[in-house]
Amino acid sequence: MRVLQLGVGAVGEVNARVIAREPAVEAVVLADIDESRLREVAAKLPPGKVETLVLDASDHGALVKAAKGVDFVLNALATAWDIPVMEASLEAGRHYLDMGTGGPREITGTADLDEQLALDGEFKKRDLAGLVSFGIDPGVSDMFARALHDEFDTVESLTVLDGDNATVDGYELACSFSVETMIEECLLPPCVFRDGREERNEALSVFREFEFPAPVGKLTLCNVDHEEAQLMPLYLRGKGLRNAIFFIGLDPRMIDAFKVFRILGLHQREPVDFQGAMISPIQFVASRFPRPVDLAGKLHGAVCVGTLCEGTIGGEPVRRFRYQITSHDDSWEKWGVQGTAFQTGASAACAVTQFARGEIARRGVFPAEVLDPAAYMAEMQKVGLAVGVVDLPAD
Numbered sequence: 001m002r003v004l005q006l007g008v009g010a011v012g013e014v015n016a017r018v019i020a021r022e023p024a025v026e027a028v029v030l031a032d033i034d035e036s037r038l039r040e041v042a043a044k045l046p047p048g049k050v051e052t053l054v055l056d057a058s059d060h061g062a063l064v065k066a067a068k069g070v071d072f073v074l075n076a077l078a079t080a081w082d083i084p085v086m087e088a089s090l091e092a093g094r095h096y097l098d099m100g101t102g103g104p105r106e107i108t109g110t111a112d113l114d115e116q117l118a119l120d121g122e123f124k125k126r127d128l129a130g131l132v133s134f135g136i137d138p139g140v141s142d143m144f145a146r147a148l149h150d151e152f153d154t155v156e157s158l159t160v161l162d163g164d165n166a167t168v169d170g171y172e173l174a175c176s177f178s179v180e181t182m183i184e185e186c187l188l189p190p191c192v193f194r195d196g197r198e199e200r201n202e203a204l205s206v207f208r209e210f211e212f213p214a215p216v217g218k219l220t221l222c223n224v225d226h227e228e229a230q231l232m233p234l235y236l237r238g239k240g241l242r243n244a245i246f247f248i249g250l251d252p253r254m255i256d257a258f259k260v261f262r263i264l265g266l267h268q269r270e271p272v273d274f275q276g277a278m279i280s281p282i283q284f285v286a287s288r289f290p291r292p293v294d295l296a297g298k299l300h301g302a303v304c305v306g307t308l309c310e311g312t313i314g315g316e317p318v319r320r321f322r323y324q325i326t327s328h329d330d331s332w333e334k335w336g337v338q339g340t341a342f343q344t345g346a347s348a349a350c351a352v353t354q355f356a357r358g359e360i361a362r363r364g365v366f367p368a369e370v371l372d373p374a375a376y377m378a379e380m381q382k383v384g385l386a387v388g389v390v391d392l393p394a395d
Protein backbone atom coordinates (compact mmCIF):
# COMPACT_ATOMS: atom_id res chain seq x y z
CA MET A 1 0.00 0.00 0.00
CA ARG A 2 1.23 3.52 -0.86
CA VAL A 3 0.38 6.23 1.68
CA LEU A 4 0.13 10.00 1.23
CA GLN A 5 1.31 11.57 4.50
CA LEU A 6 -0.34 14.99 4.38
CA GLY A 7 1.41 17.25 6.90
CA VAL A 8 4.75 16.43 8.46
CA GLY A 9 4.49 18.50 11.62
CA ALA A 10 5.11 17.03 15.08
CA VAL A 11 2.51 14.25 14.70
CA GLY A 12 2.85 13.70 10.93
CA GLU A 13 6.55 12.91 11.32
CA VAL A 14 5.76 10.08 13.73
CA ASN A 15 2.89 8.80 11.55
CA ALA A 16 5.28 8.52 8.62
CA ARG A 17 8.18 6.96 10.50
CA VAL A 18 6.02 4.29 12.17
CA ILE A 19 4.08 3.27 9.05
CA ALA A 20 7.28 3.14 6.97
CA ARG A 21 8.43 0.23 9.19
CA GLU A 22 5.42 -1.87 8.12
CA PRO A 23 6.32 -4.31 5.29
CA ALA A 24 2.81 -3.97 3.78
CA VAL A 25 3.49 -0.25 3.23
CA GLU A 26 5.51 0.08 0.00
CA ALA A 27 6.09 3.83 0.07
CA VAL A 28 5.19 6.96 2.01
CA VAL A 29 4.74 10.19 0.04
CA LEU A 30 5.41 13.09 2.42
CA ALA A 31 3.47 16.24 1.45
CA ASP A 32 3.61 19.61 3.21
CA ILE A 33 3.71 23.32 2.38
CA ASP A 34 7.03 23.58 4.26
CA GLU A 35 9.84 22.31 2.03
CA SER A 36 12.55 22.35 4.72
CA ARG A 37 10.37 20.27 7.02
CA LEU A 38 9.87 17.76 4.18
CA ARG A 39 13.64 17.38 3.81
CA GLU A 40 14.11 17.03 7.57
CA VAL A 41 11.49 14.27 7.92
CA ALA A 42 12.41 12.45 4.69
CA ALA A 43 15.95 12.00 6.04
CA LYS A 44 14.50 9.95 8.92
CA LEU A 45 12.68 7.42 6.69
CA PRO A 46 14.21 4.43 4.84
CA PRO A 47 15.55 5.94 1.54
CA GLY A 48 13.83 3.42 -0.77
CA LYS A 49 10.45 4.01 0.81
CA VAL A 50 10.05 7.79 0.85
CA GLU A 51 9.03 10.43 -1.68
CA THR A 52 8.38 14.14 -1.06
CA LEU A 53 5.94 16.64 -2.52
CA VAL A 54 5.61 20.35 -1.77
CA LEU A 55 1.87 20.85 -1.62
CA ASP A 56 -0.52 23.56 -0.46
CA ALA A 57 -3.68 21.85 0.79
CA SER A 58 -5.77 24.80 -0.41
CA ASP A 59 -5.00 23.68 -4.00
CA HIS A 60 -7.80 21.15 -4.57
CA GLY A 61 -6.44 19.96 -7.93
CA ALA A 62 -3.00 19.28 -6.43
CA LEU A 63 -4.59 17.39 -3.52
CA VAL A 64 -6.61 15.13 -5.85
CA LYS A 65 -3.56 14.49 -8.05
CA ALA A 66 -1.44 13.59 -5.01
CA ALA A 67 -4.17 11.29 -3.65
CA LYS A 68 -4.44 9.51 -7.02
CA GLY A 69 -0.78 8.52 -6.72
CA VAL A 70 -1.39 6.49 -3.55
CA ASP A 71 -3.88 4.04 -1.99
CA PHE A 72 -4.39 5.75 1.37
CA VAL A 73 -4.42 9.41 2.52
CA LEU A 74 -3.26 10.08 6.08
CA ASN A 75 -4.32 13.61 7.01
CA ALA A 76 -2.09 15.22 9.67
CA LEU A 77 -2.99 18.83 8.85
CA ALA A 78 -4.96 21.12 11.18
CA THR A 79 -8.55 19.87 11.55
CA ALA A 80 -9.94 22.72 9.43
CA TRP A 81 -8.67 20.72 6.42
CA ASP A 82 -10.68 17.57 7.16
CA ILE A 83 -13.56 18.06 4.72
CA PRO A 84 -11.43 19.39 1.82
CA VAL A 85 -9.08 16.40 2.21
CA MET A 86 -11.95 13.90 2.55
CA GLU A 87 -13.52 15.34 -0.61
CA ALA A 88 -10.22 15.05 -2.49
CA SER A 89 -9.82 11.45 -1.29
CA LEU A 90 -13.34 10.63 -2.48
CA GLU A 91 -12.69 12.24 -5.85
CA ALA A 92 -9.45 10.28 -6.22
CA GLY A 93 -11.12 7.07 -4.93
CA ARG A 94 -8.69 6.60 -2.02
CA HIS A 95 -9.00 5.55 1.64
CA TYR A 96 -8.69 8.25 4.32
CA LEU A 97 -7.71 8.76 7.98
CA ASP A 98 -7.52 11.82 10.26
CA MET A 99 -6.81 12.42 13.94
CA GLY A 100 -9.52 14.84 14.97
CA THR A 101 -12.20 17.20 13.82
CA GLY A 102 -13.03 20.91 14.04
CA GLY A 103 -16.32 22.75 14.19
CA PRO A 104 -19.12 23.20 14.97
CA ARG A 105 -19.41 25.20 11.77
CA GLU A 106 -21.74 27.84 13.26
CA ILE A 107 -19.01 28.75 15.77
CA THR A 108 -15.63 28.02 14.14
CA GLY A 109 -16.63 28.17 10.49
CA THR A 110 -15.17 24.69 9.86
CA ALA A 111 -16.79 21.27 9.63
CA ASP A 112 -17.51 19.08 12.65
CA LEU A 113 -17.98 15.34 13.11
CA ASP A 114 -21.56 15.39 11.85
CA GLU A 115 -20.40 16.63 8.46
CA GLN A 116 -17.67 13.98 8.33
CA LEU A 117 -20.01 11.13 9.34
CA ALA A 118 -22.52 12.37 6.76
CA LEU A 119 -20.02 11.32 4.07
CA ASP A 120 -20.48 7.66 5.14
CA GLY A 121 -22.73 6.86 2.17
CA GLU A 122 -20.31 8.42 -0.34
CA PHE A 123 -17.38 6.42 1.04
CA LYS A 124 -19.42 3.18 1.04
CA LYS A 125 -20.63 3.79 -2.52
CA ARG A 126 -16.99 3.88 -3.67
CA ASP A 127 -15.94 0.95 -1.45
CA LEU A 128 -13.67 3.27 0.56
CA ALA A 129 -12.86 3.55 4.26
CA GLY A 130 -12.81 6.94 6.02
CA LEU A 131 -11.30 6.52 9.49
CA VAL A 132 -12.06 9.69 11.48
CA SER A 133 -10.65 10.88 14.82
CA PHE A 134 -7.95 8.20 15.07
CA GLY A 135 -5.20 9.74 17.23
CA ILE A 136 -4.66 9.08 20.93
CA ASP A 137 -7.60 11.23 22.08
CA PRO A 138 -9.79 11.13 20.13
CA GLY A 139 -8.87 7.68 18.85
CA VAL A 140 -7.36 5.33 21.39
CA SER A 141 -9.60 6.91 24.08
CA ASP A 142 -12.64 5.85 21.97
CA MET A 143 -11.20 2.36 21.46
CA PHE A 144 -10.67 2.09 25.26
CA ALA A 145 -14.31 3.15 25.73
CA ARG A 146 -15.36 0.36 23.36
CA ALA A 147 -13.23 -2.20 25.24
CA LEU A 148 -14.74 -1.10 28.57
CA HIS A 149 -18.25 -1.12 27.15
CA ASP A 150 -17.71 -4.72 26.08
CA GLU A 151 -16.47 -5.71 29.57
CA PHE A 152 -19.30 -4.11 31.60
CA ASP A 153 -22.90 -5.32 32.01
CA THR A 154 -24.22 -1.78 32.46
CA VAL A 155 -22.43 1.49 31.66
CA GLU A 156 -23.52 4.66 33.48
CA SER A 157 -20.73 7.03 32.43
CA LEU A 158 -17.63 7.28 30.24
CA THR A 159 -15.05 9.98 31.04
CA VAL A 160 -11.92 10.64 28.98
CA LEU A 161 -9.05 12.08 31.02
CA ASP A 162 -5.86 13.55 29.52
CA GLY A 163 -3.15 14.63 31.97
CA ASP A 164 0.40 15.78 31.34
CA ASN A 165 2.81 16.62 34.18
CA ALA A 166 5.56 17.93 31.87
CA THR A 167 7.70 20.96 32.48
CA VAL A 168 9.02 22.81 29.43
CA ASP A 169 12.48 24.32 28.92
CA GLY A 170 12.78 27.76 27.40
CA TYR A 171 9.15 28.82 26.84
CA GLU A 172 6.61 30.53 29.14
CA LEU A 173 3.64 29.16 27.19
CA ALA A 174 3.69 26.10 24.97
CA CYS A 175 1.32 23.54 23.52
CA SER A 176 2.47 20.04 22.63
CA PHE A 177 0.09 19.68 19.67
CA SER A 178 -1.47 21.87 16.94
CA VAL A 179 -1.89 25.25 18.67
CA GLU A 180 -4.90 26.19 16.53
CA THR A 181 -6.70 23.01 17.57
CA MET A 182 -5.92 23.64 21.24
CA ILE A 183 -7.22 27.24 21.19
CA GLU A 184 -10.40 26.20 19.41
CA GLU A 185 -11.22 23.20 21.59
CA CYS A 186 -10.61 25.13 24.82
CA LEU A 187 -12.70 28.18 23.88
CA LEU A 188 -15.70 26.34 22.47
CA PRO A 189 -18.58 25.66 24.84
CA PRO A 190 -17.78 21.96 25.37
CA CYS A 191 -20.26 19.36 24.23
CA VAL A 192 -21.20 16.96 27.07
CA PHE A 193 -23.66 14.07 27.29
CA ARG A 194 -25.56 14.63 30.55
CA ASP A 195 -28.43 12.52 31.85
CA GLY A 196 -28.88 11.05 28.38
CA ARG A 197 -28.94 14.38 26.53
CA GLU A 198 -26.35 16.27 24.48
CA GLU A 199 -25.72 19.70 26.04
CA ARG A 200 -22.98 22.32 26.11
CA ASN A 201 -21.14 23.61 29.20
CA GLU A 202 -19.67 27.08 29.39
CA ALA A 203 -16.04 27.14 28.15
CA LEU A 204 -13.34 26.85 30.85
CA SER A 205 -15.92 26.54 33.64
CA VAL A 206 -15.91 22.90 34.81
CA PHE A 207 -12.85 21.47 36.61
CA ARG A 208 -12.05 18.21 38.43
CA GLU A 209 -9.09 16.47 40.03
CA PHE A 210 -7.88 13.02 39.00
CA GLU A 211 -5.09 10.83 40.33
CA PHE A 212 -3.43 9.35 37.22
CA PRO A 213 -1.29 6.21 37.58
CA ALA A 214 2.41 6.88 38.31
CA PRO A 215 4.47 8.66 37.18
CA VAL A 216 1.84 11.25 36.18
CA GLY A 217 0.02 11.58 39.54
CA LYS A 218 -2.71 13.96 40.68
CA LEU A 219 -3.68 16.81 38.34
CA THR A 220 -6.45 19.39 38.03
CA LEU A 221 -8.27 19.00 34.72
CA CYS A 222 -10.64 21.20 32.74
CA ASN A 223 -13.64 20.13 30.65
CA VAL A 224 -13.06 21.14 27.01
CA ASP A 225 -14.81 20.37 23.75
CA HIS A 226 -13.71 17.00 22.35
CA GLU A 227 -14.92 14.46 19.83
CA GLU A 228 -15.36 11.65 22.38
CA ALA A 229 -18.28 13.41 24.12
CA GLN A 230 -20.16 13.07 20.82
CA LEU A 231 -18.75 9.75 19.58
CA MET A 232 -19.17 7.62 22.73
CA PRO A 233 -22.93 8.31 23.08
CA LEU A 234 -23.38 7.80 19.34
CA TYR A 235 -21.69 4.38 19.21
CA LEU A 236 -21.79 3.02 22.78
CA ARG A 237 -25.28 3.55 24.08
CA GLY A 238 -26.43 -0.06 24.28
CA LYS A 239 -25.82 -0.54 28.02
CA GLY A 240 -27.59 2.50 29.44
CA LEU A 241 -24.93 5.24 29.01
CA ARG A 242 -26.16 8.47 30.68
CA ASN A 243 -23.00 10.64 30.85
CA ALA A 244 -19.96 11.25 28.64
CA ILE A 245 -17.41 14.01 29.07
CA PHE A 246 -13.79 14.96 28.31
CA PHE A 247 -11.20 16.59 30.63
CA ILE A 248 -7.65 17.81 29.94
CA GLY A 249 -4.91 19.21 32.19
CA LEU A 250 -4.20 22.86 31.36
CA ASP A 251 -1.49 25.16 32.69
CA PRO A 252 -3.33 27.97 34.60
CA ARG A 253 -1.27 30.54 32.63
CA MET A 254 -2.61 29.01 29.42
CA ILE A 255 -6.18 29.34 30.73
CA ASP A 256 -5.54 33.05 31.43
CA ALA A 257 -4.13 33.49 27.91
CA PHE A 258 -7.16 31.76 26.34
CA LYS A 259 -9.48 34.14 28.20
CA VAL A 260 -7.56 37.14 26.82
CA PHE A 261 -7.70 35.67 23.27
CA ARG A 262 -11.47 35.33 23.67
CA ILE A 263 -11.96 38.91 24.91
CA LEU A 264 -9.92 40.27 21.99
CA GLY A 265 -11.39 37.93 19.35
CA LEU A 266 -7.96 36.41 18.73
CA HIS A 267 -9.46 32.91 18.61
CA GLN A 268 -11.46 33.70 15.45
CA ARG A 269 -10.52 31.99 12.18
CA GLU A 270 -12.26 34.51 9.89
CA PRO A 271 -9.58 36.89 8.45
CA VAL A 272 -9.63 40.51 9.62
CA ASP A 273 -8.14 43.60 7.97
CA PHE A 274 -4.88 44.66 9.65
CA GLN A 275 -3.28 47.70 8.02
CA GLY A 276 -4.47 46.58 4.60
CA ALA A 277 -3.53 42.91 4.99
CA MET A 278 -6.14 40.23 5.71
CA ILE A 279 -4.98 37.96 8.53
CA SER A 280 -6.68 35.12 10.40
CA PRO A 281 -6.35 36.01 14.13
CA ILE A 282 -6.11 32.37 15.30
CA GLN A 283 -3.42 31.56 12.73
CA PHE A 284 -1.46 34.66 13.71
CA VAL A 285 -1.69 33.85 17.43
CA ALA A 286 -0.68 30.22 16.79
CA SER A 287 2.38 31.46 14.87
CA ARG A 288 3.59 33.27 18.04
CA PHE A 289 3.80 29.98 19.98
CA PRO A 290 6.68 27.51 19.59
CA ARG A 291 5.72 24.93 16.96
CA PRO A 292 4.93 21.50 18.47
CA VAL A 293 8.08 20.17 16.71
CA ASP A 294 10.17 22.82 18.49
CA LEU A 295 9.35 21.16 21.83
CA ALA A 296 11.25 17.95 21.03
CA GLY A 297 13.73 17.35 23.85
CA LYS A 298 12.36 20.30 25.84
CA LEU A 299 9.45 18.57 27.61
CA HIS A 300 10.20 16.58 30.75
CA GLY A 301 7.58 14.37 32.34
CA ALA A 302 4.85 12.07 31.07
CA VAL A 303 1.40 12.21 29.54
CA CYS A 304 -1.44 9.83 30.38
CA VAL A 305 -4.59 9.46 28.28
CA GLY A 306 -7.30 7.14 29.46
CA THR A 307 -10.99 6.38 29.66
CA LEU A 308 -12.83 5.83 32.93
CA CYS A 309 -15.93 3.66 32.82
CA GLU A 310 -18.42 3.65 35.70
CA GLY A 311 -21.10 0.99 35.70
CA THR A 312 -21.68 -2.56 36.90
CA ILE A 313 -20.27 -6.03 36.31
CA GLY A 314 -22.23 -8.96 37.76
CA GLY A 315 -24.44 -6.53 39.69
CA GLU A 316 -21.44 -4.92 41.47
CA PRO A 317 -20.45 -1.28 40.90
CA VAL A 318 -17.08 -0.98 39.09
CA ARG A 319 -14.91 2.07 38.17
CA ARG A 320 -12.34 0.89 35.62
CA PHE A 321 -9.67 3.08 33.96
CA ARG A 322 -7.93 1.96 30.74
CA TYR A 323 -4.95 4.14 29.85
CA GLN A 324 -1.76 4.73 27.93
CA ILE A 325 1.23 6.58 29.42
CA THR A 326 4.03 8.02 27.27
CA SER A 327 7.17 9.62 28.69
CA HIS A 328 8.34 12.78 26.89
CA ASP A 329 11.93 11.98 27.90
CA ASP A 330 11.77 8.39 26.54
CA SER A 331 10.21 9.64 23.29
CA TRP A 332 13.09 12.08 22.90
CA GLU A 333 15.66 9.40 23.66
CA LYS A 334 14.20 6.70 21.38
CA TRP A 335 12.64 8.74 18.56
CA GLY A 336 13.98 12.31 18.90
CA VAL A 337 10.42 13.68 19.31
CA GLN A 338 8.20 14.87 22.19
CA GLY A 339 5.77 12.46 23.89
CA THR A 340 2.44 13.85 22.66
CA ALA A 341 3.64 13.69 19.07
CA PHE A 342 4.79 10.10 19.57
CA GLN A 343 1.65 9.00 21.45
CA THR A 344 -0.67 10.50 18.80
CA GLY A 345 1.33 9.72 15.68
CA ALA A 346 2.07 6.12 16.63
CA SER A 347 -1.58 5.49 17.67
CA ALA A 348 -2.88 6.63 14.28
CA ALA A 349 -0.14 4.64 12.54
CA CYS A 350 -1.42 1.47 14.28
CA ALA A 351 -4.75 1.79 12.45
CA VAL A 352 -2.94 2.41 9.14
CA THR A 353 -0.64 -0.62 9.50
CA GLN A 354 -3.62 -2.85 10.36
CA PHE A 355 -5.39 -1.46 7.31
CA ALA A 356 -2.35 -2.04 5.08
CA ARG A 357 -2.32 -5.72 6.09
CA GLY A 358 -6.01 -6.03 5.21
CA GLU A 359 -7.10 -6.45 8.84
CA ILE A 360 -9.64 -3.61 8.71
CA ALA A 361 -12.26 -4.57 6.15
CA ARG A 362 -14.97 -2.11 7.16
CA ARG A 363 -16.00 0.56 4.62
CA GLY A 364 -17.73 3.93 5.06
CA VAL A 365 -16.82 6.66 7.57
CA PHE A 366 -16.24 5.44 11.13
CA PRO A 367 -14.40 6.22 14.41
CA ALA A 368 -12.32 3.94 16.66
CA GLU A 369 -15.38 2.73 18.63
CA VAL A 370 -16.16 0.25 15.86
CA LEU A 371 -12.79 -1.53 15.64
CA ASP A 372 -11.69 -4.66 17.50
CA PRO A 373 -10.02 -3.28 20.68
CA ALA A 374 -7.89 -6.40 21.28
CA ALA A 375 -6.29 -6.21 17.81
CA TYR A 376 -5.75 -2.47 18.16
CA MET A 377 -4.11 -2.81 21.60
CA ALA A 378 -1.86 -5.62 20.32
CA GLU A 379 -0.68 -3.33 17.49
CA MET A 380 -0.02 -0.55 20.02
CA GLN A 381 2.15 -2.84 22.16
CA LYS A 382 4.24 -3.65 19.08
CA VAL A 383 5.19 0.02 18.57
CA GLY A 384 5.93 0.63 22.23
CA LEU A 385 2.60 2.13 23.34
CA ALA A 386 1.99 0.11 26.51
CA VAL A 387 -1.61 0.02 27.72
CA GLY A 388 -2.72 -0.32 31.34
CA VAL A 389 -5.92 -1.00 33.23
CA VAL A 390 -6.83 -0.40 36.87
CA ASP A 391 -9.98 -0.70 38.97
CA LEU A 392 -10.43 2.39 41.13
CA PRO A 393 -12.17 2.64 44.50
CA ALA A 394 -15.67 4.12 44.68
CA ASP A 395 -15.60 7.87 43.99
Ligand SMILES: NC(=O)c1ccc[n+]([C@@H]2O[C@H](COP(=O)([O-])OP(=O)(O)OC[C@H]3O[C@@H](n4cnc5c(N)ncnc54)[C@H](O)[C@@H]3O)[C@@H](O)[C@H]2O)c1
Pocket residue numbers: 007008009010011012031032033034037055056057058075076077078079099100133134135136137138139176177178179181291292293340344
Ligand atom coordinates in the same frame (compact mmCIF):
# COMPACT_ATOMS: atom_id res chain seq x y z
N1 LIG B 1 -6.27 12.88 18.28
C1 LIG B 1 -5.20 13.26 18.91
O1 LIG B 1 -4.83 12.64 19.90
C2 LIG B 1 -4.37 14.39 18.43
C3 LIG B 1 -3.29 14.84 19.21
C4 LIG B 1 -2.44 15.83 18.68
C5 LIG B 1 -2.72 16.35 17.41
N2 LIG B 1 -3.81 15.91 16.72
C6 LIG B 1 -4.12 16.44 15.38
O2 LIG B 1 -3.08 16.06 14.48
C7 LIG B 1 -2.95 17.07 13.46
C8 LIG B 1 -1.48 17.45 13.33
O3 LIG B 1 -1.03 18.04 14.55
P1 LIG B 1 0.48 18.53 14.74
O4 LIG B 1 0.69 18.74 16.20
O5 LIG B 1 1.40 17.64 13.99
O6 LIG B 1 0.42 19.96 14.01
P2 LIG B 1 1.63 20.82 13.43
O7 LIG B 1 1.17 22.22 13.51
O8 LIG B 1 2.92 20.43 14.09
O9 LIG B 1 1.75 20.34 11.88
C9 LIG B 1 0.93 20.77 10.85
C10 LIG B 1 1.69 20.65 9.52
O10 LIG B 1 0.80 21.14 8.48
C11 LIG B 1 1.59 21.87 7.55
N3 LIG B 1 0.70 22.79 6.81
C12 LIG B 1 0.10 23.91 7.29
N4 LIG B 1 -0.66 24.47 6.34
C13 LIG B 1 -0.54 23.69 5.23
C14 LIG B 1 -1.09 23.75 3.92
N5 LIG B 1 -1.90 24.74 3.54
N6 LIG B 1 -0.78 22.76 3.05
C15 LIG B 1 0.07 21.75 3.41
N7 LIG B 1 0.63 21.66 4.62
C16 LIG B 1 0.32 22.61 5.53
C17 LIG B 1 2.61 22.60 8.40
O11 LIG B 1 3.72 23.01 7.62
C18 LIG B 1 2.95 21.53 9.45
O12 LIG B 1 4.06 20.75 9.03
C19 LIG B 1 -3.87 18.23 13.89
O13 LIG B 1 -5.08 18.14 13.19
C20 LIG B 1 -4.11 17.97 15.35
O14 LIG B 1 -5.35 18.49 15.80
C21 LIG B 1 -4.61 14.94 17.20
